[in-house]
Structures are given as structure tokens and as C-alpha cells.
Amino acid sequence: MTLRVGHISYVNCVPFFHFLHQSGFNGEIVSGVPSELNRLLAAGDIDLSPSSSFEYALHWRDYQLLPGHSISSNGPVRSVLLFSPVALEELSGKSIAVTGESATSINLLQVLLREFHGCRDLDCEVPGGSVEEVIADGGSALLIGDRALRAAMRGGGGKIYDLGELWFRHTGLPFVFALWIVRRDAAAAKPEELSRFVRQLAAAREMAESDLQALAAVTPERSWLGEEGLVSYWRQMSYDFQDRHRRGLELFFRLCGKHGLLAEQPELSRIQT
Numbered sequence: 001m002t003l004r005v006g007h008i009s010y011v012n013c014v015p016f017f018h019f020l021h022q023s024g025f026n027g028e029i030v031s032g033v034p035s036e037l038n039r040l041l042a043a044g045d046i047d048l049s050p051s052s053s054f055e056y057a058l059h060w061r062d063y064q065l066l067p068g069h070s071i072s073s074n075g076p077v078r079s080v081l082l083f084s085p086v087a088l089e090e091l092s093g094k095s096i097a098v099t100g101e102s103a104t105s106i107n108l109l110q111v112l113l114r115e116f117h118g119c120r121d122l123d124c125e126v127p128g129g130s131v132e133e134v135i136a137d138g139g140s141a142l143l144i145g146d147r148a149l150r151a152a153m154r155g156g157g158g159k160i161y162d163l164g165e166l167w168f169r170h171t172g173l174p175f176v177f178a179l180w181i182v183r184r185d186a187a188a189a190k191p192e193e194l195s196r197f198v199r200q201l202a203a204a205r206e207m208a209e210s211d212l213q214a215l216a217a218v219t220p221e222r223s224w225l226g227e228e229g230l231v232s233y234w235r236q237m238s239y240d241f242q243d244r245h246r247r248g249l250e251l252f253f254r255l256c257g258k259h260g261l262l263a264e265q266p267e268l269s270r271i272q273t
């Protein structure tokens, strides 16, 4: 049996995937934005994926974590951005257009605004048109991933708030946007494939991180982000999952509970390797 593995179609995932085949992986890869991968994972259509940390919290009884990896910020993240013509404190009652690609970041936005900026009655909705149009029309809007990086390069009239940076300023902790999530039933059905994958993923990431410059030189997104842009973006992301990440994640889940975004607190359960 082969593994069906999700792949986030953002440039932040390149360090996990570029060398995966070279490291021996011969299963299937299914690409999508985080919200699509969350859906496939919840439905059992893929076995494992880097996916929204909030998705883990919603369905944690069905999932386990691959230890040691995440997609996190430790300060600015550069690709989870709120574009707003007004200050954060003034967003109560105003409409905020949010990306349909996210699960974690839309809840992080709510937590930041409610817990630290005194906002009430937030009106967050995925717009009918594109989020980019809302930004161009001077509205408040949340983008993630490559579309956020591109929109920041275009700039615009309003302010740009980096949600990783805001989280760090208020908590002093990393923020965990994505975790490597495995379905429990897949872990039970394909234990050997999974332990091979754990080794292949670690090797692939190590190869990528040992020479980010060389990786940037063969990454197509260099056409718009530049090789130096890619390297500095990957360098400031945190792909680890250590004790500080766990504390940041648990605080986020607690604040989601406090603000009515999560019905119960998840247990963090790792696969046995």
C-alpha cells in the first residue's frame, strides 16, 4: 500500500517537498490550498498532510501528529497578512474579507482582535469576488500564502499587519500555522509506510535546509520573489516543533476556546516512531 500525502501549494512548503522523491518517497502527492487539504484529510481521502493546526483541533480524535515538524512563525511570517485602511482597534462592527484558503489564520485574526485589541462583533466573511479586489477597493482583508506575499509586494494605501508578528508581540511565543497531521486509521493500516515516510521527510527537509540558496535557484517562484527573497522567507519561518511551539499552540487553542471558536480543547497526540 502506498501513502496519499497532501501538499500545500505555497512556496513555504518547498523545503519539505523538493527532495521528497529523491529521499525515496514513491507514494501519491495531492496538492491544494490548506482548506482543501483539511477537507480531504477529514474525509479520509488523503492519509497525511501538512494542514491547518486549527483542523487538528477540530477533529483531533481522528488524528495524530508527525513529531518535530510544523509551519510556524517566530515573529513576522510575511505571508499571513491583514490589509486594512483602519487601525486594528477600529475593526469592531466593520466587515473584513477573509481568504477561503485558511482555517488557522482566520481564527488567529479573531483571537488577536478580540483578545488584544478590544474588538467585538467581528464580521468576517469570504467575499464573492477575490480578496485582492477588496484590498484594491480600500477594504479590510486577510490573505495567506503566496497570494499574501504577492499582495504585499504590490503594496497599496492601507496598513499591512503581519499576524505572526502581532502574535509574537503579545505572547512572546511562536505561532503554529500548520502541523503534519496523520489520520489515526491510516497510521494503523500503513505503519511501515509511515515510519519510512518519517525518515524520508526528515532527510528531505535536511537536504533542503542544508543549502537554501541552491534550493532557491531551482524554485520557480524565484521569478517573482527572487532567490534572495525566497531564502530570507524560508529562513524566518520555523519548520520545527519544539516545546516553545507547543506552548504557543496550546495558548492559541485556549484563546480559541475562550472566544467561542473551539468547543473543546484538543489533546496533542504524536505517532510512535
Ligand SMILES: C=C(O[C@@H]1C=C(C(=O)O)C=C[C@H]1O)C(=O)O
Pocket: 008, 010, 012, 034, 035, 051, 052, 053, 071, 077, 079, 080, 101, 102, 103, 104, 105, 106, 144, 145, 146, 177, 178
Ligand atoms: C504561514 C502560512 O500558514 C498557512 C496557513 C494555514 C491556515 O491559515 O490554515 C495553513 C497552512 C499554512 O501554510 C502561510 O499561509 O503562509
